[in-house]
Amino acid sequence: MKTTKKYWKGLAQLNDDPIVEKLAQNEFVEDLPVDQFLGDKENLSSTNSSRRDFLKFLGFSTAAATLAACETPVVKSIPYLVKPDEIIPGVANYYASTIYDGRDYASVLVKTREGRPIKIEGNKTSSNARVQASVLSLYDSSRLKYPLKNNDESDWRTIDSEIKDKLLRIKNGKIVLLSSTILSPTTNELVKSFSKKYRNVEHLMIDSNPYDGLLDANLESFGVRLAPTYSFDKAHVIVSFGADFLANWMANDYATDYINGRNPKSGKMSKHYQLETNLSLTGANADKRIQIKPSEQAYLLSNLLGALKGESFDKRLTKIVKDLKSSKTKSIVISNSNDKNTQLIVNAINHQLSNYGNTISITNPSKLKQGNTSNVDALISDMQNGNVEALITYNVNPSYTLANSKEFNNALKNVSLKISTSQHHDETAHLMDYVCPDSHNLESWGDANPKHGVYSLMQPTISPLFNTRQFQESLLSWMNKSDFQSFQKNYWISKGVDWNKSLHDGYFNLNEPSIKVKRFTDNSISVAKKNNESIELEIYETVALGDGRQANNPWLQELPDPITRACWDNYLTISSSTADKLGLSNWNVSNGAMNGSLVNITDGNNILENVPVMITPGQAQNTVGMAVGYGRTRAGKAGDNVGFNAYPFLNTKELTITKIEGEYEFASIQLHHTMMGRDIVKETSLAEYIKDPSAGNHRELYHTYKGKLPSNEVSLYEEHDLETGHFWNLSIDLTSCVGCGECVVACQSENNIPVVGKEEMRKSRDMHWLRIDRYFSSDMTKELSKEEKISAITMYSEMEVPSENPEVVFQPVMCMHCNHAPCENVCPVAATTHSNEGLNQMTYNRCIGTRYCANNCPYKVRRFNWFQYSENEKFDFHMNDDLGKMVLNPDVVVRSRGVIEKCSMCIQKIQEVKLTAKREGRPVKDYEAQTACSSSCSTNALVFGDSNNKESKVWNLRNDERAYDLLDHLNVRPSVFYQTKIRNKA
Amino acid sequence: MTKYTYSLVFLTLAIFLTSITSAFSQETVDSLAVQKGEQIYKANCTSCHMMTDKALIGPGLKGVTDRRNKVWLKKWINSSSDFIASGDADAIALYEEYNKVAMPSYYFEDADFEALFAYLKNPPIVEEVVTADLVLSEEEGIKTSTILMIIALFLLLLVYLLTSLKNKLKESIGQETETIPETLIGQFNSFISDNKNVAFVSFAALIVVLKFSYDTMLGVGVYTQYMPEQPIAFSHKVHAGENGVDCNYCHSSARKSKHSGIPSANVCMNCHTYINEGKITGTTEISKIYDAVGFDPDSKTYIEGYEQKPIKWVRIHNLPDLSYFNHSQHVVAGKVECQTCHGPVEEMEVLYQHASLTMGWCIDCHRETEVAMEGNEYYTELHDQLKEKYKGEKITVDKIGGIECAKCHY
16 A cells, blocks of 8 residues: 655754755765865875775775785795705705703704704613703794893904903903803813913803712712712612602713613513602602601611611611612612712712622713802802902803802992803893803704713704804904814814714714722711701702703793693692691682692792692602792793792702782693503502513403403404504503603604693693603502492592502503594594504694594594694794794694694604615615604603514514503504503512 | 598608618618617716717817727727827827817727717717607697687588578568578577576586586696796706706706705706807806806806805795605606606706696506516515405505505695
């Protein structure tokens, strides 16, 4: 129905006002001042674009972007003009070299691609996670890029002439060179000639974590201020009082020797006792661990010495005394104490046991620790008195690592010439007049003498990335000389060393006569038992960061601690009963992440506020532990303000702890602590193993129509043909794995694994392809619950709680490469498939990110890329800057957002080995194929190889009685298998 | 019919010519000796001599057997310095002419010398057949489009004929005639008045559009025939084709590495220190190398303190980062010819991408190519196992895992 009704928009329309008509014709009653606006040139130039222009720009840019996207990107390929003979693009070169940064020493092989170091591997010697990670520190964007004068950019010529001028003008005052322990004989030579040129030169060495007690004790006992070398492989009984010799103690990695002395197959396994306060990596591997307070150590040692001489002893030592007495000349007793008197007792014990000359050698000493802290105390008072005119620092950061760094910093103001040679503008360097940045190890020439008669050479594998100069060159230029390389070469040639061969091998031995020591003098004083009720502190170094030198290395920051499994933090470790007493706790929040209480701590002189508390099983009662190496303020973008600085408490014995309000958010990636009665890690004792090699490893049988069968004989699956060609297998020996985490960093380095940062780690979004699970034992067991008739619910809830002094097991877990893989079945796009060589393949470019596979993986080893981790300012670690990206392995794809990734069994390395064999027309040799983890393992716990080669190590290990599949009952037939853990329990 | 006649004539002519050449060669030259001589020549002489009039380090060897006799040549080759010392006038003159550089001594067995002499006497005749081939193939390329044009014209003619026939018929019975457009429009209107027809045509159009877009999508990132302009107009035809330089001489890393490698300028300079002028481009292109490395062709020395300029070649074969490809795998282990993937490079004046380099292309080849197992001990055990497993079937690359994802994607 049509309507004639008329609607008005307003009274004006009803009244037929002419304005309505005018408005209908012309929306804008007044003329827009377009001409005025556009005509006024000045006005126009001062304004931004108009709406129209904006639309034009928008349209144009969209069109341009679209067009540009259609065009083929032109890729330039720029070859060398004159190609160096040794470089073939696409083929890696290996150079033998040495890593020594003043803390960690290792003889290494450096893998370079197109002239860029990308990976570090041990050169027939053991290394550690920090050595593995040091290649990333080379590409650290916060390294100093040029010399500094008064914290401003300068150039070498100016700096050198000013420094030389000032050094020459020094008349009476001292010139002090403060360095770390120097291992390089040629550097020592240079320092000597430097002292000749300028008078009053004093060379002082300090270690960030001092070993004065041990060295001073040896000076008294043997007349030499040196540390002995230990043969842990020869020792039948090892008693360590707090010395974490598998990780950090003496900066020497004794893990290889230790594991060589623990071979269950031969029936010979050393018996290892650890008496300690904090649960260290070494303590976690001990056969028997006894918790003691730091104040008890001297007493117990003294008591032990008495016991060996036939006196009565503390009942905690009963077994130790018995074992030590029966293994004279074949035992080692060590202590981490920095107290001379305690170390004198240790020396007396070892002397009493005739260990010197057998398992301990003082005549072929270690050179790794030579620092003397008392020198620094003297230096500080000298500086205060104005006796020091010039201070040169090398490889040390005293303003950060000294317990009395405040005094040092104040005294520094009295020194007129202050020179740092630090690679970073660190805590000390920024207080100096001149910074002459040292080059990285991988850019420098050098040598090292880690122990008597053993030498290794350092050669550059890349030209200096920045305008830096290695310390030795700086010293030379201040003596108006140059060319350290020739100096070093001539020095060694004059000693009769075959230079080219030694440089190629990376190391050489000199037949030097053993050093002369005086006859053993026993100066030990017996120590009586003291009762101490207050809370004691023990400082430790973490496996990841050590003394904090490489705090700006994101790989190390993200390496979870083997014991607490937390990363990007340090904290106060405390036992659960002590925590209860103080009202402290850890708890999990709704997303599973862990939070902890906060405390303030003080030792009278120093106060630290807002310190988080981490409840750690195994920590001795009434004690706390604190790690140094954190709380850096001038390390760089990754290392600054991570954790707190514990160095001021280095000499602290007792602490007062006050709980405060608030909570702290940890990034711990393992939130369960026990195995809940399951046999995830199968374990047995040496005695049981000798009786029955398959002890602790009896396969469960399942009812089938054919009778009872083990799981590997029951299957609904169509089998893959694994007999033809290669069948790559990895064996992991849980007896040999000490949990050091070196493989985790090696894997990260080899496979371009991104760093995700603390927040993401806290959400359990870690990207590590390889993790090392840690399990504590619990007081509650299934057997006990049966005996005591405890209900299942109570049993399981008590099983969740680790013991106060638990046994610890480590288990590296990566993709198991199941041959009946649950992940492969559920992928909707066939992005994960099986290879005919027994590998589970992951094809990133095919993956659409449903994560079904991760959900279906029983081992939880698949990692999802929640974000684009490279080129992303939210993840400002190495993959976000051009420099950090130079460490990437060009043979492995950098994964993008939204895909699953996981261990590939280093397929790029397998393919390379196969190809080399094919090119050379020969079969693959057993030792050739290695994964990053297996080649980095210092203890040979991981053995990789082809199981179809009946002569291979891994085939023998597969058929060993100790071999078992993880979660055997699932019958997923992994290509990775484990060997039962065997402990030498009494 | 004429076509057949031409072919016959051509064929007869061809047979006749070949028979003449072969008859001629059998008479005068021992072809085996020439072959052997060529090997000796290539192994020893090419770095200093060319088979033309042009001097390299030593004189050009075209017609050398006419200039010198066999005995003279033998003495000179065996030990030129002794020969000069003996006071031979020609030898001394030659020595003086070439900046007093004596030729290195080569002691050849008599048989070898004979072979070399035979080769020098009968240098290879450069054949011009290649170009003819190219023209032929171009003609073939044009043919398909010509045929389509002819068909189109034929159809138009048909429409015209039928319409005029219809008009003639209409005229004959006195009906009104139609022009061609009128007929077409009428036909079209009656066709679209039926909904079934419209539906059918729309459906067919949709299919065509979909197929077209699918093909376009498949072609994204595929750059077959990609032929960018290079900073130096390097001719593979001249180097690999006419001069017969082995691919591996310049792309030496193809045997050792995943990259075939673009040769560094010092490899170019191995020859171009002496060869200053090209056939086609004269000195313009070669001087670009000198400009990059800082070489003075007149004094034949490198300019001291010269700031060298890298040559920015345009990369033609671009595989995405997500796929791993290794040249040495294919060249050495697989014994695949370069041309299998790169096409007739020795005929390319300007290099272009021959193959599509798509995954389908890779896989097709892996499904068809037999693994080069013979004589390679890596495969000894595997070969026995596979022979048993596949009983008589060809053992192609895919049978040893050559189409598994993680062989190329990791």
